[in-house]
Amino acid sequence: MDISILTRAVLAGTALLVAAVPTSAAEPGRLLASQCAQCHGTNGAGPGFEEIAGKDLFNDLIDMKYRPIEGIMDRQARGYTDEQLRLIADYLSTLPGNGDD
Numbered sequence: 660m661d662i663s664i665l666t667r668a669v670l671a672g673t674a675l676l677v678a679a680v681p682t683s684a685a686e687p688g689r690l691l692a693s694q695c696a697q698c699h700g701t702n703g704a705g706p707g708f709e710e711i712a713g714k715d716l717f718n719d720l721i722d723m724k725y726r727p728i729e730g731i732m733d734r735q736a737r738g739y740t741d742e743q744l745r746l747i748a749d750y751l752s753t754l755p756g757n758g759d760d
């Protein structure tokens with residue numbers, strides 16, 4: 660077999676594999692934020708507790724993480740690295756929300 664044909668076939672296969680992998684930049688944040696849906700509703704827009712979609716919550720989440728534990732969110736925020744909180748906040752800020760607080 661002509662080696663260049665084999666090489667091309669391998670390259671084509673590699674290209675197909677790369678194309679099959681989802682490449683959404685929001686993916687890590689979406690996965691991390693899926694946990695929030697239990698209490699804040701699917702896509703952070705209820706029904707549930709306060710709406711968390713459509714705003715940048717990074718500073719709020721950092722406050723929650725480092726202040727003394729007062730409530731449930733202070734415990735939730737401690738479950739993530741600062742970088743993960745950034746990913747969660749960035750992802751949630753891209754969601755439409757419904758205009759509620």
Ligand code: HEC
Nearest residue numbers: 692694695697698708709711716719730731732735747760
């Ligand atoms: C076990 C339930 C629960 C989970 C899971 C949860 N939350 Fe909360 N969250 C609450 C409750 C209850 C409140 C309101 C009372 C309070 O702050 O303690 C709240 C409030 C908040 C607030 C304050 C909103 C405001 O307008 O004051 C933010 C921001 C928030 N949550 C973000 C998140 C994010 C981001 C996640 C996922 C990483 C998350 N929550 C997961 C229960 C939860």
